[in-house]
Amino acid sequence: xxxxxxISAVFPPEPVVSSQLSFDxxxxxxxDWKVVVLHPEATRxxxxxxxxxxxxxxxxxxxxxxSYVCPQSTIIGRSRESYAFGVECRKYIKKKRxxxxxxxxxxxxxxxxxLIVKTAKKYAIPCFVHVQDIYPESFTxxxxxxxxxxxxxxxxxxxDRYILSHATHxxxxxxNMKLYLAETRGIDADKIMTVENWQDERKFIAYRKAIGYRxxxxxxxxxxxxxNNGPVAGVELLITCFAKAYLPNxxxxxxxxxxxxxICKELAQNYPEACIEFWDVxxxxxxxxxxxxxxxxxxxxxxxxxSSIPSKLPAYMFxxxxxxxxxxxxxxxxxxxxxxxxxxxxxxxxxQMLINAFQEVAGWNVQMLxxxxxxxxxxxxxxxxxxxxxxxxxxxxxxxxxKNMSYxxx
Numbered sequence: 001x002x003x004x005x006x007i008s009a010v011f012p013p014e015p016v017v018s019s020q021l022s023f024d025x026x027x028x029x030x031x032d033w034k035v036v037v038l039h040p041e042a043t044r045x046x047x048x049x050x051x052x053x054x055x056x057x058x059x060x061x062x063x064x065x066x067s068y069v070c071p072q073s074t075i076i077g078r079s080r081e082s083y084a085f086g087v088e089c090r091k092y093i094k095k096k097r098x099x100x101x102x103x104x105x106x107x108x109x110x111x112x113x114x115l116i117v118k119t120a121k122k123y124a125i126p127c128f129v130h131v132q133d134i135y136p137e138s139f140t141x142x143x144x145x146x147x148x149x150x151x152x153x154x155x156x157x158x159x160d161r162y163i164l165s166h167a168t169h170x171x172x173x174x175x176n177m178k179l180y181l182a183e184t185r186g187i188d189a190d191k192i193m194t195v196e197n198w199q200d201e202r203k204f205i206a207y208r209k210a211i212g213y214r215x216x217x218x219x220x221x222x223x224x225x226x227x228n229n230g231p232v233a234g235v236e237l238l239i240t241c242f243a244k245a246y247l248p249n250x251x252x253x254x255x256x257x258x259x260x261x262x263i264c265k266e267l268a269q270n271y272p273e274a275c276i277e278f279w280d281v282x283x284x285x286x287x288x289x290x291x292x293x294x295x296x297x298x299x300x301x302x303x304x305x306x307s308s309i310p311s312k313l314p315a316y317m318f319x320x321x322x323x324x325x326x327x328x329x330x331x332x333x334x335x336x337x338x339x340x341x342x343x344x345x346x347x348x349x350x351x352q353m354l355i356n357a358f359q360e361v362a363g364w365n366v367q368m369l370x371x372x373x374x375x376x377x378x379x380x381x382x383x384x385x386x387x388x389x390x391x392x393x394x395x396x397x398x399x400x401x402x403k404n405m406s407y408x409x410x
Contacts, residue, residue, distance in 0.1 A: 001034050002033075002034070002100065002405070003033070003034045003036050003099050003100055003101060004029050004033045004034070004035050004036075004101055004102055004103075004397065004401065005035075005036050005038065005092075005096070005100050005102070005103045005104070006022055006025060006026050006029075006035060006036070006037045006038070006060075006103075006104045006105075007038045007039075007089055007103060007105045007106070007107050008022035008037060008038070008039045008105075008106045008107065009039070009082075009085065009106065009107045009108045009112070010022070010039065010042075010044055011023065011037065011039035011042070011062075012042075013042055013283060014042045015281065015283055015284075016044050017197055017199070017311030017312075018106055018132055018197075018311075021106065021130075021197060021198070022037065022039075022106050023058070024200075024390050025104060025390065025393055025394060026058065026060045027059070027060070028390055028394045029060075029394055029397065030058070030059040030060040032398070033398075033401075034060075035059075035060035035061070036060065036061045036063065036096075037060060037061065037062050037063065038063050038065055038088075038089055038092060039062075039063075039064060039065065040064065040065055040069050040081070040085050041067075041069050043069045043070075044071060065088040065089070065092070066088065067084040067085040067088045068080055068081055068084035072259065075139070078108070079111065081108065082107075082109065082110070082112040082113075083111040083112065085107065085108065085112045086111050086112030086113070086114065086115030086116055089107075089112065089115065089116050089119075090115045090119045093116070093119045093120065093123065093125070094119065094123075097123040097125065100125050101126075101401045101404075101405065102126040102127065102128065102168070102400070103120050103125055103126070103127045103128065104130070104393075105117075105127060105128065105129050105130065106130040106132065109133070109135035109136075109160065109163075110135050110136065110159045110163065111159075113129065113163045114159055114162065114163055117129065117162070117163050117166050117167060118166075121166050126168040126400060126401070126404060127166075127167050127168050128167065128168055128169045128170075128396070128397060129163060129164060129167040129169075129170050129171065130171040130195075130393075131170060131172055131181065132173060132197075133307075133308060134160075134177065134180065134181070134308075135156065136152060136153055136156035136157055136159075136160065137153070137307075138304075139152070139156070140152050140153045140156075141303055142231075157184075160185065161185050161186065164185045164187055165185065165186070167191075168400065169191060169192075169193060169396060169400070170191055170192045170193070171192075171193055171194075171195050171393065172192050172193070172194050172195070173194070173196055173197050173308050174194065174196060174307060174308050174309050175194055175332060176306060176307050176308075176331065176332050177307040178192045178193075178194045180306075180307055193392065193396060195389050195392045195393055196309055196314075196383065196384055196389055197309065197311045197314070197384075198384050198385060198386045198388075198389040198390065199311065199315045199318055199380075199384060199386065200386045201314075201318050201380070201384075201385050202386070203284075203287055204287045204315075204318035204319055205318070207287035207288065207291065208287075208319075208320065211291060220249055220250060220251060220275075221247070221250040221251075221294050221295070221362055222250070222253060222292060222293045222295070223250060223251070223252050223253070223293070223294070223295045223297055223324075224252075224253040224254075224255060224289075224292070224293035224295070224296055224297065225238055225252075225253070225254050225255065225296070225298075225299070226253075226256055226281060226286065226289060226290055226293075226296070226315075226316075227255075227256050227258075227310070227312045228256060228257070229254065229256055229257060229259070229260050229261045229264060230258045230259050230260060231259065231260060231301075232300065232301055232304045233258070233260075233299060233300065233301075234299040234300065234301045234326070234348070234349065235254060235260065235264050235299065236260070236263070236267055237326065237349060237351065238252065238254070238297055238299055238326075238354075239252065239254070239268050239271070239276060240267070240271075240351065241351055241354040241358060242276065242358055243270075243271035243273070243274040244355050245355045245358035245359050245362075247359070247362050249362075250358075250362055251275035251276070251277060252274065252275065252276045252277070253277050253279055253292075253293065254276070254277070254278050255278075255279040255280075255281050255289050256279075256280075256281050257280070257281075264278070265278055286315060287318075287319060290315065290316070290321065291319065293319075293321055294322065294369055295321060295322045295323070295324060295343075295361055296316040296319070296321040296322070296323050296324075297323075297324050298310065298312060298313060298316065298323055298324065298327065298333070298337075299325075299326040299327065299354075300326070300327040300328070300331075300333070300348060301348055301349060302328065302348040302349050303328065303348075304328075305327040305328050305331040305332075305333050305334070305348075306328050306330070306331050308332075308333075309332050309333045309336065310333060313333055313336065313337075313384070314380050314383075314384030316376070317340065317342065317376035317377055317379060317380035317384065318377060318380050318384075319373075320370075320373035320374055320376065320377045321373050321376070322342065322364070322368075322369050322373055323337055323342050323343035323344075323372075323376060324343055324344050324345075324346075324357050324358070324361060325337050325343065325344070325345040325346070326345075326346050326348055326350070328348055329347060336379070336383070337376075340375050340376050340380075341372070341375045342372045342373065342375045342376030342379065343361070343372055343376070344357045344361060
């Protein structure tokens with residue numbers, strides 16, 4: 001039996017949604033195929049304690065490659081990390097090329113992707129590329145200098161065009177992303193499948209059945225952000241706006257780690273009158289942590305949410321919580337919150353609008369909060385469930401590989 005090779009930039013025990021996606025895909029495909037997973041050493045998010053994590057059972061071969069890793073969010077470090085991982089993957093593909101039925105890749109842009117796709121093309125191995133973020137735009141949009149920004153975009157864009165044009169299939173995580181890739185990369189939209197990132201609804205449902213609905217505490221309302229505290233999230237704005245909203249019977253919980261956690265802690269000290277807490281999130285405990293919230297917060301800096309839906313959105317919805325989003329109004333994420341009728345959406349990086357949102361939601365009664373949470377849950381089940389989206393990917397790979405192997409045997 002030939003092997004399906006899964007290449008993933010992150011993998012359990014890393015508590016990152018992309019790692020769980022790759023694990024789920026490997027687990028499902030290993031039911032009827034031999035599966036091998038390549039990934040680097042676990043390092044994300046920065047500051048996470050990997051010593052006390054749950055062992056995951058699997059029926060596939062799991063290989064940690066000895067490539068350079070850089071948990072810090074630096075341009076040079078992340079570029080070197082991507083290239084080094086690509087080099088190690090290239091070595092493995094070359095060595096095992098006659099055994100591989102196909103490659104599924106959920107890797108770092110752009111250098112590791114380029115090396116993997118070129119190697120797959122060289123040995124005529126089908127390659128499915130899962131796009132989690134759009135590069136070089138995601139990188140160049142962070143730069144302020146116009147000339148440098150334009151130069152890097154001009155140099156790096158052809159790399160991404162090569163990667164996607166030579167992929168067998170491209171998986172996009174939102175409708176906006178699919179449209180954008182088709183228009184800017186010059187590839188046929190039929191080659192791109194929209195598969196939205198999922199959360200495993202089963203663990204949220206099981207926890208909710210065991211615990212029951214959490215009524216709003218009469219003496220305190222809990223607003224919570226749970227996720228990676230990095231530069232794109234804009235958690236600093238949450239802290240500032242919550243403090244300025246002056247909600248003495250409320251608290252703000254920032255749960256999770258990330259490169260800006262210490263900066264946020266220092267910022268919170270400027271507002272001693274506001275109740276702002278920082279929590280760790282133990283491995284596998286997201287449902288339990290989110291259960292303690294009344295309102296979940298989803299801030300994304302301007303422009304960063306246009307082409308993707310943050311994985312925390314379905315997690316928030318499956319926890320049946322009201323959501324306040326501060327992000328691009330034309331993004332798929334904003335449209336989902338509005339369509340689900342599960343909370344409020346305000347413009348990104350608009351301090352006064354976010355303050356007003358805090359104050360408005362703080363005035364909602366228990367029934368309003370409960371109804372908004374239920375609305376989000378029903379919407380998420382129909383769109384963001386593991387069962388639905390996982391089957392889209394695995395059926396695509398299974399059908400293509402089976403058809404391709406039958407064709408070669410004729």
